[in-house]
Amino acid sequence: MASKPLTLYEKIWASHVVERREDGTCLIYIDRHLVHEVTSPQAFEGLRANGRRVRRPDLTLAVPDHNLPTTARVDAAGNRLPIADHESAQQLAALERNVAEFGIDYFGATAPEQGIVHVVGPEQGFTLPGTTLVCGDSHTSAHGALGALAFGIGTSEVEHVLATQTLLLSQSKTMEIRVDGTLGYGVSAKDVILAIIGKTGAAGGTGYVVEYTGDVIRGLSVEGRLTVSNMSIEGGARSGLIAPDETTYAYLKGRPMAPKGEQWDKALAWWRSLPSDPGAVYDRVVTLQGSDIAPSLTWGTSPEDVVPITGVVPDPESFTDASKRVAAQKSLDYMGLTPGTRMQDIPVENIFIGSCTNSRIEDLRAAAAVVNGRKVADGVRQALIVPGSGLVKRQAEAEGLDRIFTAAGFEWREPGCSMCLAMNPDKVPPGERCASTSNRNFVGRQGPGARTHLVSPAMAAAAAVTGRLTDVRDLMGAQAGG
Amino acid sequence: MDPVRKVEGRAYPWGAKNIDTDIIIPAHWLKTISREGLGKGAFETVRAQPGNIFDDPDYAGSPILIAGDNFGCGSSREHAAWALKDMGITAVIAPSYSDIFSGNAFKNGIVAVVLPQEAIDRLVEVAKTDAITIDLETMTVTTPFQDRFTFDMDPFRRDCLMQGLDEVGLTLARDTAISKYESMVADVRPWLKRERGDAGVVVEGSGRT
Ligand code: SF4
Numbered sequence: 001m002a003s004k005p006l007t008l009y010e011k012i013w014a015s016h017v018v019e020r021r022e023d024g025t026c027l028i029y030i031d032r033h034l035v036h037e038v039t040s041p042q043a044f045e046g047l048r049a050n051g052r053r054v055r056r057p058d059l060t061l062a063v064p065d066h067n068l069p070t071t072a073r074v075d076a077a078g079n080r081l082p083i084a085d086h087e088s089a090q091q092l093a094a095l096e097r098n099v100a101e102f103g104i105d106y107f108g109a110t111a112p113e114q115g116i117v118h119v120v121g122p123e124q125g126f127t128l129p130g131t132t133l134v135c136g137d138s139h140t141s142a143h144g145a146l147g148a149l150a151f152g153i154g155t156s157e158v159e160h161v162l163a164t165q166t167l168l169l170s171q172s173k174t175m176e177i178r179v180d181g182t183l184g185y186g187v188s189a190k191d192v193i194l195a196i197i198g199k200t201g202a203a204g205g206t207g208y209v210v211e212y213t214g215d216v217i218r219g220l221s222v223e224g225r226l227t228v229s230n231m232s233i234e235g236g237a238r239s240g241l242i243a244p245d246e247t248t249y250a251y252l253k254g255r256p257m258a259p260k261g262e263q264w265d266k267a268l269a270w271w272r273s274l275p276s277d278p279g280a281v282y283d284r285v286v287t288l289q290g291s292d293i294a295p296s297l298t299w300g301t302s303p304e305d306v307v308p309i310t311g312v313v314p315d316p317e318s319f320t321d322a323s324k325r326v327a328a329q330k331s332l333d334y335m336g337l338t339p340g341t342r343m344q345d346i347p348v349e350n351i352f353i354g355s356c357t358n359s360r361i362e363d364l365r366a367a368a369a370v371v372n373g374r375k376v377a378d379g380v381r382q383a384l385i386v387p388g389s390g391l392v393k394r395q396a397e398a399e400g401l402d403r404i405f406t407a408a409g410f411e412w413r414e415p416g417c418s419m420c421l422a423m424n425p426d427k428v429p430p431g432e433r434c435a436s437t438s439n440r441n442f443v444g445r446q447g448p449g450a451r452t453h454l455v456s457p458a459m460a461a462a463a464a465v466t467g468r469l470t471d472v473r474d475l476m477g478a479q480a481g482g
Numbered sequence: 483m484d485p486v487r488k489v490e491g492r493a494y495p496w497g498a499k500n501i502d503t504d505i506i507i508p509a510h511w512l513k514t515i516s517r518e519g520l521g522k523g524a525f526e527t528v529r530a531q532p533g534n535i536f537d538d539p540d541y542a543g544s545p546i547l548i549a550g551d552n553f554g555c556g557s558s559r560e561h562a563a564w565a566l567k568d569m570g571i572t573a574v575i576a577p578s579y580s581d582i583f584s585g586n587a588f589k590n591g592i593v594a595v596v597l598p599q600e601a602i603d604r605l606v607e608v609a610k611t612d613a614i615t616i617d618l619e620t621m622t623v624t625t626p627f628q629d630r631f632t633f634d635m636d637p638f639r640r641d642c643l644m645q646g647l648d649e650v651g652l653t654l655a656r657d658t659a660i661s662k663y664e665s666m667v668a669d670v671r672p673w674l675k676r677e678r679g680d681a682g683v684v685v686e687g688s689g690r691t
Contacts, residue, residue, distance in 0.1 A: 018660055029663055041514075050650070052650070055660075057678070067513075091515055094515045126676075270671060
């Protein structure tokens with residue numbers, strides 16, 4: 001008897017059910033748990049208050065990222081520098097205490113492997129295909145790029161996973177987002193996900209687990225796939241899966257925490273059975289053509305406010321939906337923009353290349369290729385490059401990328417969340433504009449009154465050297481300075 | 483958690499719609515490392531306005547908050563539930579809640595009662611002068627004036643609230659099933675078990691920071 005064709009999501013779900021309850025909710029086993037300093041202190045406090053232990057420390061990995069300043073962490077003598085912000089210091093100290101007390105593997109602030117939790121997981125091979133992976137952070141969706149069912153959870157759930165290694169969940173609906181064809185010159189993974197969210201809307205994926213398919217997705221590197229899956233949550237979906245394939249396996253092989261030897265072969269055999277079966281049915285299917293996607297960016301305060309760089313600031317009156325018209329007007333007031341302005345005529349004072357969306361080695365290479373031989377424009381007051389992890393930083397330095405950036409006038413920082421959110425010293429000043437490779441352009445996200453335009457690393461680099469939002473294709477291939 | 487069968491007392495007669503988590507607890511309070519003490523930051527921006535209900539001595543310390551549609555929308559921060567609890571609120575009555583907020587409220591032993599707008603309007607009036615009662619046993623909200631509104635609640639959640647069961651404790655009681663699953667996985671997907679202290683991992687906790 002032929003069994004029903006299943007999607008990747010349905011296969012991962014089925015292999016993780018510990019118990020199914022009468023009402024259909026399931027106790028789901030969690031294979032991998034990433035912990036950072038912001039959403040974990042109260043969870044550990046809860047364990048302590050009830051005299052509970054961490055069930056599987058071996059399946060848990062902790063790393064600080066959100067609060068850490070990205071300036072030097074040790075002085076010339078190698079002594080650790082104090083953190084000025086009292087509350088940040090307190091959260092970081094709490095994490096250190098908790099990992100020691102509960103026996104959890106930890107990359108501390110000055111460990112070479114430290115970085116943004118969603119960069120560290122894949123880079124270490126902690127994230128594996130077919131696993132369930134959680135973290136107290138909504139951008140956990142990123143790990144779906146390797147074929148892991150990965151999603152963000154709240155602090156009570158962090159406590160639940162620490163104590164039981166499970167979560168009570170109901171199965172989601174499935175959505176296939178297929179990007180066919182090939183991408184045009186100068187178009188990157190970031191442009192793909194911005195175009196997707198521009199099409200489906202910021203709430204389009206609510207209640208769904210998304211699977212990204214199609215030739216464009218298959219053609220992306222794991223780094224590019226991580227960018228796409230990372231922003232699933234900005235489209236409303238808690239998880240965004242990409243089926244594992246040879247690209248995934250080549251990326252994982254030899255990573256410190258990936259299986260080795262005979263274990264690798266066993267794992268590989270299982271991973272190969274995971275991709276969605278031919279004929280598997282999704283509850284909703286959305287398709288895009290790669291050739292229709294231009295270098296894109298946001299104009300407003302929702303990630304769905306996307307236009308191609310060749311476009312103009314939209315007129316709120318052009319929206320048919322009345323509530324959208326109101327929202328658009330509010331966005332434009334906050335962003336200080338006038339309808340009809342060409343996106344390429346908008347000046348920017350801040351550049352941020354970093355965040356769990358775009359801080360991996362390929363992102364830095366793409367930015368460096370644009371920056372090489374050029375200078376940060378006069379009107380740009382702050383231009384930060386923040387590698388996603390210490391290992392990315394070292395790799396970039398080995399390739400000489402840091403020198404390209406610093407020669408151009410960029411600041412080369414220590415790894416962390418940095419200017420993605422206004423929780424550490426890196427902020428965009430009120431009323432100033434930022435071309436940012438992060439994932440959220442919400443009101444105040446990069447600091448009170450900060451105006452964010454989400455872009456790819458190459459586009460952020462282009463904006464840095466021209467001082468305004470720029471079509472990176474105009475700079476690519478052209479002689480530096482030409 | 484303490485069992486909750488009944489919540490009785492004065493209520494903040496607010497009724498405001500679309501109260502987001504930023505209003506409940508502003509973002510700068512999120513750097514705390516404890517669940518306690520957030521009451522001080524609850525409704526900070528509302529309290530900055532003179533004559534606000536939260537600082538009205540008539541309502542101070544009320545265990546119930548009456549709100550409008552879509553209470554707790556916005557971010558997923560659980561601090562919103564902790565802040566309410568810390569300021570002494572153990573029940574909210576509103577026509578609707580954001581999904582995440584109602585989940586967080588439940589996990590922290592806060593009763594989130596759903597009643598239609600007409601009932602809310604009436605309760606806001608009553609609460610200005612008198613106490614109201616929420617009874618989980620009978621699933622009713624009553625007033626000293628013979629008002630009686632019945633509400634629905636997920637039976638599992640109601641049970642947990644009434645018995646003071648916390649979710650972690652409930653799941654820990656399924657330990658046999660979890661252990662059985664773990665030994666199955668050790669057989670069929672042995673690579674998932676992670677060797678501690680793989681190359682490059684700092685195992686000594688705070689030792690190498
Ligand atoms: S880089 Fe930004 S989005 Fe990513 S984990 Fe840090 S704060 Fe969250």
